[in-house]
Amino acid sequence: MKVAFFVTCLADHYFADAAADAVRLLRHLGCEVSFPPDQTCCGQPAYNAGRTGEALRMAEHTLDVFGGQPDNPAGADAVVLPSGSCATMVKKFYPRLATSPGASAVRATALAERSWDLAEFIVRRLGVTRLGDGLAGRRIAVHQGCHALRELRLETEPATLLEGAGAEVVPWEAQEECCGFGGLFSVKMTAVSAAMADRKLETLPDVDWVVSGDGGCVLHLDGRSRARGDRVEFVHLATALWRGVNGDGGKTGAK
Amino acid sequence: MATGIKDYAARSREIIREDPGVRESVTGATIAFDEKRRQGYAEVDADAWRRWAEGVKNHTLTHLDRYLAEAEEQLQANGAQVHWAADAAEAREIVTGLAVRHGVRSVVKGKSMVTEEIDLNPVLEAAGIEVFETDLGEYILQLLEEPPSHILGPALHKSLEQVQELFADRLDTARDGDPDTLARAAREVLRGAFIHADMGITGANFLVAETGTVALIENEGNIRLTTSLPRVHVAVVGIEKLLPRMTDLAGFLQLTARAATGQPIGCFVSLIQGPAADPGDDGPEEVHVVLVDNGRTDVLAHEHAWEALRCVRCGACLNACPVYRQTGGHAYGYVYSGPIGSVLDPGLLGLHEAMPLPFASSLCGACEDACPVRIPIPELLLEWRREAQEEGLTPWKERAALAGLASVATRPGLYRLAGKIGSRLGATGAARVLPMLGEWSKDRALPKPSPRTFRDLWREGIE
Numbered sequence: 001m002k003v004a005f006f007v008t009c010l011a012d013h014y015f016a017d018a019a020a021d022a023v024r025l026l027r028h029l030g031c032e033v034s035f036p037p038d039q040t041c042c043g044q045p046a047y048n049a050g051r052t053g054e055a056l057r058m059a060e061h062t063l064d065v066f067g068g069q070p071d072n073p074a075g076a077d078a079v080v081l082p083s084g085s086c087a088t089m090v091k092k093f094y095p096r097l098a099t100s101p102g103a104s105a106v107r108a109t110a111l112a113e114r115s116w117d118l119a120e121f122i123v124r125r126l127g128v129t130r131l132g133d134g135l136a137g138r139r140i141a142v143h144q145g146c147h148a149l150r151e152l153r154l155e156t157e158p159a160t161l162l163e164g165a166g167a168e169v170v171p172w173e174a175q176e177e178c179c180g181f182g183g184l185f186s187v188k189m190t191a192v193s194a195a196m197a198d199r200k201l202e203t204l205p206d207v208d209w210v211v212s213g214d215g216g217c218v219l220h221l222d223g224r225s226r227a228r229g230d231r232v233e234f235v236h237l238a239t240a241l242w243r244g245v246n247g248d249g250g251k252t253g254a255k
Numbered sequence: 256m257a258t259g260i261k262d263y264a265a266r267s268r269e270i271i272r273e274d275p276g277v278r279e280s281v282t283g284a285t286i287a288f289d290e291k292r293r294q295g296y297a298e299v300d301a302d303a304w305r306r307w308a309e310g311v312k313n314h315t316l317t318h319l320d321r322y323l324a325e326a327e328e329q330l331q332a333n334g335a336q337v338h339w340a341a342d343a344a345e346a347r348e349i350v351t352g353l354a355v356r357h358g359v360r361s362v363v364k365g366k367s368m369v370t371e372e373i374d375l376n377p378v379l380e381a382a383g384i385e386v387f388e389t390d391l392g393e394y395i396l397q398l399l400e401e402p403p404s405h406i407l408g409p410a411l412h413k414s415l416e417q418v419q420e421l422f423a424d425r426l427d428t429a430r431d432g433d434p435d436t437l438a439r440a441a442r443e444v445l446r447g448a449f450i451h452a453d454m455g456i457t458g459a460n461f462l463v464a465e466t467g468t469v470a471l472i473e474n475e476g477n478i479r480l481t482t483s484l485p486r487v488h489v490a491v492v493g494i495e496k497l498l499p500r501m502t503d504l505a506g507f508l509q510l511t512a513r514a515a516t517g518q519p520i521g522c523f524v525s526l527i528q529g530p531a532a533d534p535g536d537d538g539p540e541e542v543h544v545v546l547v548d549n550g551r552t553d554v555l556a557h558e559h560a561w562e563a564l565r566c567v568r569c570g571a572c573l574n575a576c577p578v579y580r581q582t583g584g585h586a587y588g589y590v591y592s593g594p595i596g597s598v599l600d601p602g603l604l605g606l607h608e609a610m611p612l613p614f615a616s617s618l619c620g621a622c623e624d625a626c627p628v629r630i631p632i633p634e635l636l637l638e639w640r641r642e643a644q645e646e647g648l649t650p651w652k653e654r655a656a657l658a659g660l661a662s663v664a665t666r667p668g669l670y671r672l673a674g675k676i677g678s679r680l681g682a683t684g685a686a687r688v689l690p691m692l693g694e695w696s697k698d699r700a701l702p703k704p705s706p707r708t709f710r711d712l713w714r715e716g717i718e
Contacts, residue, residue, distance in 0.1 A: 009664075013678055013704055013709075014704055015705065016705035016708050019709040020712045037667070037710075041660065045660060046657045047637075048618060048637070049644065049653065050639075050642075050644040050649075051654070051657045051658075055661075057661050058661055058665060061665045146619035149620075176621075178577045182616070182619070184653070185616065185617045186617075187694040188653075189615060190698050191267055191268035191271050191698065192268075192578055199282065219702040222702075223699030223700045227699050
């Protein structure tokens with residue numbers, strides 16, 4: 001399986017190691033991974049702000065880079081993103097954005113159909129749910145980004161994979177609640193956004209790690225928890241799973 | 256009308272900081288409602304019901320002229336009198352005029368959002384008429400002189416302790432009176448009000464065109480009394496409340512109750528079919544139905560926002576909303592708050608008047624999943640955001656930042672360079688000077704950039 005890796009701007013700059021772990025994981029699962037170098041931002045910040053023109057320009061750029069044409073000159077079978085939110089932008093919002101008849105609508109639909117969030121790709125496309133037992137003994141709470149949860153309906157996939165790597169996924173009272181990131185929302189309505197993070201943090205069970213496949217949520221939750229003086233360890237899903245495969249993620253294992 | 260909408264960001268901060276009990280009460284109450292709604296949906300094929308309800312409402316809204324005419328005809332055939340109000344001022348004049356004509360000195364009211372919308376109580380009181388809100392939550396708020404903060408549970412931002420204090424001061428109940436005791440004390444006062452009232456004023460959950468039936472759902476029994484004891488009943492009804500047939504009502508009564516409270520149906524359902532037929536029969540001598548537009552036809556004409564008119568005012572989206580839960584409804588500055596308010600208010604009031612409500616959402620989508628008539632609230636919020644951008648209603652710094660992002664993101668070389676600079680700035684903490692990160696760092700620690708970008712790691716080779 002040939003995979004073109006869309007790192008996303010946030011992961012490129014803030015979760016570089018986790019993105020590298022995603023590549024390791026995909027290779028471990030038998031994928032041939034490429035990295036189109038001209039990729040940039042998917043355009044979601046502009047889309048969510050209502051800046052349609054700019055979002056469309058960024059979407060067109062991404063369509064150029066990842067070859068959204070039906071004949072797919074980029075040569076990859078799948079485009080994988082280590083971010084549920086950016087995956088949703090490509091899979092759900094590009095087709096809505098590129099509604100003008102002609103090339104971009106066709107290309108957007110073609111790219112949407114072969115783009116995947118990382119956990120979605122592993123479970124639904126590769127059909128893998130077991131990844132060794134490297135996370136045995138780890139107590140993990142999962143934070144699902146809202147786009148992954150309610151647009152892609154990835155209700156079980158991250159937990160399935162973590163459990164498939166031996167972790168104990170602990171129920172969280174505020175499991176399905178939004179953390180309050182919401183991109184621009186977090187800087188426009190900062191008090192409400194922070195209060196939403198507090199609700200997540202106040203209900204967090206006793207766990208070793210909080211794992212999420214969405215970097216934006218993690219930046220926000222981690223930033224809030226550090227401002228509060230909490231000690232919570234946030235781990236990107238790709239890193240957690242790679243540690244699971246690699247056998248160095250267990251409580252008693254080498255770190 | 257004057258609203259407090261533009262102060263949303265400041266008010267929400269103030270409520271969270273200065274009055275933390277609001278967040279606690281609202282979060283607790285809405286999570287309980289939302290859980291009941293989930294159970295209520297799980298007992299039926301909720302998706303099928305919701306699709307059906309969406310279809311009925313879409314049909315009704317796209318044939319509204321026809322059903323309004325039919326409803327008027329049937330209401331009149333039932334002996335009810337029909338009034339048309341283009342805006343809030345007309346609606347207030349009609350109701351006040353009726354009260355004056357009938358020599359009304361005392362009014363009892365059932366809980367009604369539309370009468371809040373048209374700001375009815377102050378004009379009645381100015382005409383020397385005594386007004387009693389008879390829904391327990393509304394009664395509490397009337398004593399406190401506060402507006403409702405939730406469509407269904409108007410006082411759910413109040414704690415038990417606050418109501419104990421209030422009733423102890425005003426109704427002489429014990430300071431530690433349990434909820435039953437408090438409700439009994441309110442009932443004593445309101446019973447007298449019901450008996451002496453000359454006019455009952457309610458809203459309507461639905462108006463059935465086929466039969467001219469005003470349908471009202473409640474759990475307390477106060478609406479039943481409001482519509483049956485006084486000489487005159489006035490129902491103030493938004494024109495979007497129509498349903499074509501009685502069989503449609505059967506479904507909507509159940510679905511609305513499930514969405515609102517998880518109940519299979521409300522404890523009381525009143526179907527008002529006109530005044531008492533003969534003198535001496537039970538029921539009011541006159542029934543008046545005031546059909547209110549007040550911006551609704553503008554919403555209906557809007558390319559996207561018309562879908563918000565499917566709303567049945569169940570409050571499910573408020574209960575599901577993590578944004579609403581932090582502040583309750585008062586932060587929003589208008590009678591319709593929460594997710595539905597943020598898409599409806601720009602249509603009813605004009606987008607300029609309703610800023611920044613379309614941005615008071617993280618777009619998490621929980622509202623859409625809860626909505627019994629499948630209003631695509633996140634998509635509608637995005638549509639309003641687009642209009643706000645087109646009309647230049649957003650801060651110029653934000654527009655400049657996003658335009659800058661687009662310029663950089665469509666030039667890969669520039670993007671790589673900017674990424675490097677950004678990482679360096681972030682590492683030194685100098686990023687605080689950037690406009691958006693300044694806001695970010697008010698309530699959060701700054702994010703830590705990776706020492707080397709993924710791009711660097713890829714170039715060096717990932718083992």
